[in-house]
Amino acid sequence: MTADYRRLRIALLGAGAVGSQVASLLLEHGDELADRAGAALDLVGIAVRDLDAPRDAELPRELLTTDADALVVGADIVIELMGGIEPARTHLLQAINAGADVVTANKALLATHGPELFEAADQVGAEIYYEAAAAGAIPIIRPLRDSLAGDRVRRILGIVNGTTNYILDRMDAEGAEFDDVLAEAQALGYAEADPTADIEGFDAAQKAAILASLAFHTAVPLEAVHREGITGIDAAMIESARHAGYVIKLLAVCERLIDPETQAESISVRVYPALVSRSHPLATVHGAYNAVFVEAEAAGDLMFYGAGAGGVQTASAVLGDVVSAARRHIAGGVGVGESTLADLPMAPVGHVVTRYQITLEVDDRPGVLATVAGILSDGRVSIATVEQTTGGSQDAGDAVARLVIGTHRALEQDLSETVERLGASGVVERVVSVLRVEGD
Amino acid sequence: MTADYRRLRIALLGAGAVGSQVASLLLEHGDELADRAGAALDLVGIAVRDLDAPRDAELPRELLTTDADALVVGADIVIELMGGIEPARTHLLQAINAGADVVTANKALLATHGPELFEAADQVGAEIYYEAAAAGAIPIIRPLRDSLAGDRVRRILGIVNGTTNYILDRMDAEGAEFDDVLAEAQALGYAEADPTADIEGFDAAQKAAILASLAFHTAVPLEAVHREGITGIDAAMIESARHAGYVIKLLAVCERLIDPETQAESISVRVYPALVSRSHPLATVHGAYNAVFVEAEAAGDLMFYGAGAGGVQTASAVLGDVVSAARRHIAGGVGVGESTLADLPMAPVGHVVTRYQITLEVDDRPGVLATVAGILSDGRVSIATVEQTTGGSQDAGDAVARLVIGTHRALEQDLSETVERLGASGVVERVVSVLRVEGD
Numbered sequence: 001m002t003a004d005y006r007r008l009r010i011a012l013l014g015a016g017a018v019g020s021q022v023a024s025l026l027l028e029h030g031d032e033l034a035d036r037a038g039a040a041l042d043l044v045g046i047a048v049r050d051l052d053a054p055r056d057a058e059l060p061r062e063l064l065t066t067d068a069d070a071l072v073v074g075a076d077i078v079i080e081l082m083g084g085i086e087p088a089r090t091h092l093l094q095a096i097n098a099g100a101d102v103v104t105a106n107k108a109l110l111a112t113h114g115p116e117l118f119e120a121a122d123q124v125g126a127e128i129y130y131e132a133a134a135a136g137a138i139p140i141i142r143p144l145r146d147s148l149a150g151d152r153v154r155r156i157l158g159i160v161n162g163t164t165n166y167i168l169d170r171m172d173a174e175g176a177e178f179d180d181v182l183a184e185a186q187a188l189g190y191a192e193a194d195p196t197a198d199i200e201g202f203d204a205a206q207k208a209a210i211l212a213s214l215a216f217h218t219a220v221p222l223e224a225v226h227r228e229g230i231t232g233i234d235a236a237m238i239e240s241a242r243h244a245g246y247v248i249k250l251l252a253v254c255e256r257l258i259d260p261e262t263q264a265e266s267i268s269v270r271v272y273p274a275l276v277s278r279s280h281p282l283a284t285v286h287g288a289y290n291a292v293f294v295e296a297e298a299a300g301d302l303m304f305y306g307a308g309a310g311g312v313q314t315a316s317a318v319l320g321d322v323v324s325a326a327r328r329h330i331a332g333g334v335g336v337g338e339s340t341l342a343d344l345p346m347a348p349v350g351h352v353v354t355r356y357q358i359t360l361e362v363d364d365r366p367g368v369l370a371t372v373a374g375i376l377s378d379g380r381v382s383i384a385t386v387e388q389t390t391g392g393s394q395d396a397g398d399a400v401a402r403l404v405i406g407t408h409r410a411l412e413q414d415l416s417e418t419v420e421r422l423g424a425s426g427v428v429e430r431v432v433s434v435l436r437v438e439g440d
Numbered sequence: 441m442t443a444d445y446r447r448l449r450i451a452l453l454g455a456g457a458v459g460s461q462v463a464s465l466l467l468e469h470g471d472e473l474a475d476r477a478g479a480a481l482d483l484v485g486i487a488v489r490d491l492d493a494p495r496d497a498e499l500p501r502e503l504l505t506t507d508a509d510a511l512v513v514g515a516d517i518v519i520e521l522m523g524g525i526e527p528a529r530t531h532l533l534q535a536i537n538a539g540a541d542v543v544t545a546n547k548a549l550l551a552t553h554g555p556e557l558f559e560a561a562d563q564v565g566a567e568i569y570y571e572a573a574a575a576g577a578i579p580i581i582r583p584l585r586d587s588l589a590g591d592r593v594r595r596i597l598g599i600v601n602g603t604t605n606y607i608l609d610r611m612d613a614e615g616a617e618f619d620d621v622l623a624e625a626q627a628l629g630y631a632e633a634d635p636t637a638d639i640e641g642f643d644a645a646q647k648a649a650i651l652a653s654l655a656f657h658t659a660v661p662l663e664a665v666h667r668e669g670i671t672g673i674d675a676a677m678i679e680s681a682r683h684a685g686y687v688i689k690l691l692a693v694c695e696r697l698i699d700p701e702t703q704a705e706s707i708s709v710r711v712y713p714a715l716v717s718r719s720h721p722l723a724t725v726h727g728a729y730n731a732v733f734v735e736a737e738a739a740g741d742l743m744f745y746g747a748g749a750g751g752v753q754t755a756s757a758v759l760g761d762v763v764s765a766a767r768r769h770i771a772g773g774v775g776v777g778e779s780t781l782a783d784l785p786m787a788p789v790g791h792v793v794t795r796y797q798i799t800l801e802v803d804d805r806p807g808v809l810a811t812v813a814g815i816l817s818d819g820r821v822s823i824a825t826v827e828q829t830t831g832g833s834q835d836a837g838d839a840v841a842r843l844v845i846g847t848h849r850a851l852e853q854d855l856s857e858t859v860e861r862l863g864a865s866g867v868v869e870r871v872v873s874v875l876r877v878e879g880d
Contacts, residue, residue: 021738025590025738029590029592032592033589033590035781036589036590036657036779036781037589131587137738137739137740137742138742139582139583139586139587139588139742141587142579142582142583142586142587143579143582143583146579146582146760146763146764147571147579147581147582147757147760148579148756148760149473149476149477149759149760149763149764150465150469150473150476150755150756150758150759150760150761150762150763151756151759151760152469152472217476281724281745284721284724296756297756298461298465298577298752298753298755298756298759299577299746299747299753299756299757300577300746300747300750300752300753300756301745301746301747302577302578302579302744302745302746302747303743303744303745303746304742304743304744304745305721305741305742305743305744305745306739306740306741306742306743307739307740307741307742310740312738312740313738313739313740315590315738316588316590316591316736316737316738316739316740317587317739318590319589319590319591319738320586320587320588320589320590320591321590322590323586323589323590324586324589331772332771332772339476341475341476
């Protein structure tokens, strides 16, 4: 069936969990993919570090090579699934400069060296496809770039890390503590032996930078992403959130801020655990699933849900890109690309306006609430709800009460200064937690 | 800012709820859209039936015309938002034959005359964009066509009609009856004065045909879509569904069937109210929201959620298509298009295999359950659960019990023959309802 098609040379760099699935699907579904692409997709080689390493899928031995440099030469499409910065960056630049279109799932590389790669591609008229780098198998790049091209994105709230969503979801379902659930997640393969990249929010921050760049037509450097992980979340905070009608999710928030006085626009990109109303669609995202919730001016609320990781799932996104790149080789046109024409400035996290839930341990004696309320009011933080969840003085000397304060919308820098003053006030024994409320 | 861009002539046909929003956004956001499209989008005219009709948005009088024929001449991109078959079909063919790319939200036209339009476009190398025709503002065309181009769709379960989802959701939340909620929906503008197209599933069937065509690379004629509406759903059925852990949703189901013996593939496309587990992501789609749940071989489960209708929401999808069409005018390439290369046969609804929930009123006397079970077994329908929900004989003469039977997976034609035999069996007073269970 593929005899009449123009033949395209596909080079694959990397044969890990995703790479070996991509190779298998390319080899197994070659005819069907050729019909869809309008071109025969000839997998000409797979660059690996070790020819004898065990693979997730059986790959033809004659396709394997350790010479990625040689493999890239003459390829029409190069698929980079090595991960990491080097040598992935060098190989991609090599491929681009030779005029190949490239497909990559490498979020770390794009979040740190995206502008360099996109500029190199622009110079030679090559295209970079990266659907799998933003939210795994969830198609989000084309909706943001094409379907919403006539709209303006206000905000994106993303659950973009499966490991942390799994952990928080189990803690919520079982009332379990973080360490126990992390150990369970590691045993089940949902978390790495070194879980830092996930639980400290580094992985989510890379994806947030990619999503924000695309949504706001602005190059967002990884350093501009405010990042907090989930290691400080404990069972008591989750229970307290539940009591108030919330669930705690690690969110990647990409938001267009508008200065109320000058109307000047800026972008805030941040990753942190946040309270989400249990009636919000994101609250229904369980286990290791991911979802990207997009608020657009005209389209309203949209949500894209699916597997955020996994070898075969991610391979689906990679192959979609390969077919698109192949179509472009045949029919011309532009690829996914990036656009930085809006070039908006980055806002520091202090400029963000959200609601907060502040939990304090305070001395349980008369006048304390008035003092706390006064500090908040002086700091331009307006109280919406107060609940005294524990305490009750039996012994006036060292009794401690717990205050859970919900605020109205406040400026993050006002809030953080106020929380500092609360901690130093003498009536507050301990600031137990400060969590933002997102999705209002 | 747009001075250097090539100028494209945009003709708009129709200025109803969607059309007037599209015109407003084109005029207001012209510079931003030009930057994204790489071309200035000049709205050269808006064809309307009546120059003096009231509009949802104020439009420049000098752009309005009643002469759609003249407007189409010389346009680079024609946006058709008139709805209905004629004269929309004639104008689109006219535009295509003149070499214009066309953007349409007209699901009725695409579901009935799609092949004719796509063939005309193929002949001249024009493109048809129709993101707004499949699920309103939800980006689903590009994910299906591009992002999943390297994958195989197994099944789509869509909540694609906002009116019926609103009605079923209110019935579920309030325990209200169909007629009362329909009247409420009409008063609120969620349902038309004549709600037939929505509540009888005609609208959903058109969208199902479009989604199935795209997902399975096969032209799906509207006549091949099995269609049942929601007028038979009452509060008792919803309560019974809830009791069993289900919610009732009007689903558009597009499924790839594989003959267990020959492995031959066929497609089933059907619209009917079905039971969906309350833990399924589709169960969380409330109010007038829509969602399309896609099960793909590699990508796994994906869901696309958003507003299924509304003037400004749908306008977002239309404008995304306009920008795509403009980019193609500048950079070449292929549009959204359609592909029928798989050309799979349509399966009758009798070939579908699902689980069922059968509710019967039976004589409340010994031996009845044995008789019912025997009829099911003879009909190759295997029982998974039985519950006797009401009844209890005080007077053996005319006591009636209610049996709710959950089946294992069974062939629809076996099931329907079996239900007929149950109805004629003498022990069954009334077949109260037969509902399919989807989403397993």
